[in-house]
Amino acid sequence: MVEVSTIYLLDVVSGESVEAELRDAIEPAQIDDWVTKWQPALLEVLQSLARRGVPITQWPQSWHWNWAQKTAKVQGLLAFRGFSVVARGETQGLAQIDLTKSGREPSQASKPLVYIDYLEVAPWNRPELGAAPRLRGVGTALITAAVALSEEEGFKGRIGLHSLPQADAFYARIGMTDLGQDPAYQNLRYFEMTAERAHAFLEEE
Amino acid sequence: MVAKRTMTLNLTDAEMRVLDDLSARKDITKTAVLRQALRLYQTIEARVEKGDKLLFENEATKEKAEMMFL
Numbered sequence: 001m002v003e004v005s006t007i008y009l010l011d012v013v014s015g016e017s018v019e020a021e022l023r024d025a026i027e028p029a030q031i032d033d034w035v036t037k038w039q040p041a042l043l044e045v046l047q048s049l050a051r052r053g054v055p056i057t058q059w060p061q062s063w064h065w066n067w068a069q070k071t072a073k074v075q076g077l078l079a080f081r082g083f084s085v086v087a088r089g090e091t092q093g094l095a096q097i098d099l100t101k102s103g104r105e106p107s108q109a110s111k112p113l114v115y116i117d118y119l120e121v122a123p124w125n126r127p128e129l130g131a132a133p134r135l136r137g138v139g140t141a142l143i144t145a146a147v148a149l150s151e152e153e154g155f156k157g158r159i160g161l162h163s164l165p166q167a168d169a170f171y172a173r174i175g176m177t178d179l180g181q182d183p184a185y186q187n188l189r190y191f192e193m194t195a196e197r198a199h200a201f202l203e204e205e
Numbered sequence: 206m207v208a209k210r211t212m213t214l215n216l217t218d219a220e221m222r223v224l225d226d227l228s229a230r231k232d233i234t235k236t237a238v239l240r241q242a243l244r245l246y247q248t249i250e251a252r253v254e255k256g257d258k259l260l261f262e263n264e265a266t267k268e269k270a271e272m273m274f275l
Contacts, residue, residue: 003207024207077251079244099244102231111232112241152206154237 002027009087010136018087018135022145026071026082026094033091034067041123045130060129061164062120070096070118080117083145085138093138095119097146103158105177105192113158113192114150119143128166143174144205147198157198162188175201214239 003024008017042063049059074080079100085093101115121138123129143159150157162185163171172178176191193201216224228235249259259272 001207077244077248079248099241100248108232110230112237153240154233156232 007085007137007141009085009092009138009141012133012136020085020087020092020135020141022141023084023086024081024145024149026067026084026096030084030086030091030094031068031071034094037090038122045123048130060123060126061166062118065118065120067094067118067120081149083142085141087135091122092125092135093119093121093142095142095146097149099153101160103160103192104179104190105194107194107196108158108192111158112153112155113160114146114153114155116143116146116159116161119161139170140174140205144202147193147202150198151202156195157202158193158195159198160190160192162186162190164188 005022007020007022009020010016011018042060046059046063071082074096079098081097081099083095083097084091095116096118098115098117099112101113103109103111103113119139119142121142124131125133125135125138127133146159147157150159159176161171161176162182165188168178168189168191171191174193175197176193177197179190179192181187182190224235224238227238231238231241233241253259260269261272262269
């Protein structure tokens with residue numbers, strides 16, 4: 001049974017809030033949206049970047065992610081969970097969670113946390129892809145869901161993730177601790193939110 | 206929140222001591238310890254069934270040991 005909560009996003013153009021669903025699963029409808037809506041939108045962006053000669057290092061770093069494969073791989077495993085944000089009849093963001101990882105930050109080293117394996121926002125909501133984003137708040141909603149899950153699992157709000165370079169500033173801005181590049185994980189920076197910071201974050205949100 | 210079911214668990218003193226110790230060291234409840242154990246057990250079992258091996262490597266010595274998972 002999928003749990004659905006109501007959340008609110010911001011319509012960037014009108015400045016009005018938009019009602020959205022936070023669903024605690026990634027269902028076939030989300031994979032359909034990824035195939036029929038996200039992929040064509042992303043392809044258009046990539047073609048435009050290629051035409052303008054933008055170096056590949058500046059392309060959206062999640063362009064090769066395949067959500068159909070990612071979700072199929074963990075199907076039925078208790079250790080993996082998914083979240084999706086749906087608004088205006090479309091999937092606006094997806095996150096896949098791993099519950100088997102432990103903390104590295106000294107105050108919570110070896111304590112279980114909610115590890116965000118993958119988090120991606122629909123191409124039309126990403127300001128770094130050139131066009132003005134349609135909806136704002138999708139990434140924050142998914143992070144908030146991960147922190148809330150951590151609380152629910154008794155992990156006291158602790159979360160962790162490896163960040164793609166284009167998202168480093170976002171994770172730093174929401175108060176996650178930057179534990180530096182991880183040579184064991186493609187040299188991506190590893191960020192953690194401490195239990196203390198998680199409580200403050202939930203209050204802010 | 207996902208609905209949960211309740212069960213009685215019969216443990217020996219030694220098992221209970223281990224559960225208490227893990228609960229304290231991991232900063233999670235005893236229920237959370239058991240739920241973590243179940244997730245890990247299922248994940249490992251699924252990997253082993255696919256033909257993967259479970260290996261431990263000592264970071265300092267680089268010595269590897271395979272854990273038999275029957």
